[in-house]
Amino acid sequence: MKKQTRNIALSVSALAVVAGGAVGVGASQSDAAPGKVNTASSPLTVRSGPGTHYSSVGKLAKGTKVDIKCQTRGPAVKGTYGTSTWWNKIDNGRWVSDAYIYTGSDGRVAPLCDKPKPPSNGMPDAPRTNPHPGQMTRAPKLTARAKFVRAEMQKAFPGIRCDASAYRPGQVSDHNSGNALDCFPGKFGVYASGADLREGNTAAAWLKKYAGKLDVQYVIWQNKIWNIDRASEGWRYQGKSGATYGHYDHLHISVKAPQQH
Numbered sequence: 001m002k003k004q005t006r007n008i009a010l011s012v013s014a015l016a017v018v019a020g021g022a023v024g025v026g027a028s029q030s031d032a033a034p035g036k037v038n039t040a041s042s043p044l045t046v047r048s049g050p051g052t053h054y055s056s057v058g059k060l061a062k063g064t065k066v067d068i069k070c071q072t073r074g075p076a077v078k079g080t081y082g083t084s085t086w087w088n089k090i091d092n093g094r095w096v097s098d099a100y101i102y103t104g105s106d107g108r109v110a111p112l113c114d115k116p117k118p119p120s121n122g123m124p125d126a127p128r129t130n131p132h133p134g135q136m137t138r139a140p141k142l143t144a145r146a147k148f149v150r151a152e153m154q155k156a157f158p159g160i161r162c163d164a165s166a167y168r169p170g171q172v173s174d175h176n177s178g179n180a181l182d183c184f185p186g187k188f189g190v191y192a193s194g195a196d197l198r199e200g201n202t203a204a205a206w207l208k209k210y211a212g213k214l215d216v217q218y219v220i221w222q223n224k225i226w227n228i229d230r231a232s233e234g235w236r237y238q239g240k241s242g243a244t245y246g247h248y249d250h251l252h253i254s255v256k257a258p259q260q261h
């Protein structure tokens with residue numbers, strides 16, 4: 001992570017509540033980069049995957065040297081070196097947030113962990129049928145129904161990260177009732193392109209195809225909305241601008257809820 005030490009709260013706060021994150025499958029040993037744990041004093045938690053929602057598999061004391069095999073994007077963590085969405089794979093099934101690792105560099109220092117290969121036919125298998133009834137909760141909590149969709153998304157598209165998103169005061173939003181997900185094939189605020197765009201397109205088609213099984217109400221992607229209640233109209237252009245507002249960087253998924261907004 002960055003050279004400059006900033007005076008920032010050291011608590012590991014997951015800004016993005018939920019994440020899929022790519023599961024790394026090891027880059028060659030020679031490309032690994034050295035790093036050093038730099039926490040305030042308490043040891044750094046090692047996770048089984050690239051995100052704070054993965055289970056803890058150990059601790060590393062301040063000053064411990066690590067070998068960064070590869071790096072991938074995951075939920076943001078605020079640490080010694082500011083906020084980072086990079087997660088470092090230091091061994092099989094062992095990941096640490098880059099926010100607490102000194103590498104002497106501002107950017108990525110090790111190879112990208114490979115994204116899991118998509119199925120050969122391009123479209124993942126059918127999801128399970130959503131067993132959960134519609135309910136309401138308050139963001140950033142997700143309803144069981146929305147959590148189920150997130151789990152099925154993560155299984156089908158491990159390279160896409162789905163967040164619950166924050167409560168939006170004064171707004172009518174399925175996010176506020178825990179019935180929506182924002183899913184990022186690439187980076188927040190950046191128009192998806194290349195492999196990320198293709199993966200997003202596949203996910204949008206998969207969600208549309210299996211909306212009935214998943215209890216998905218509507219999907220927004222690339223400035224177009226598809227709603228199961230208006231399925232015959234297909235994808236309808238929304239005419240919004242900007243990477244995020246136009247949903248060019250993420251898929252919005254609303255699940256069916258007792259009250260639709």
Ligand SMILES: [Zn+2]
Nearest residue numbers: 180181182252
């Ligand atoms: Zn959204």
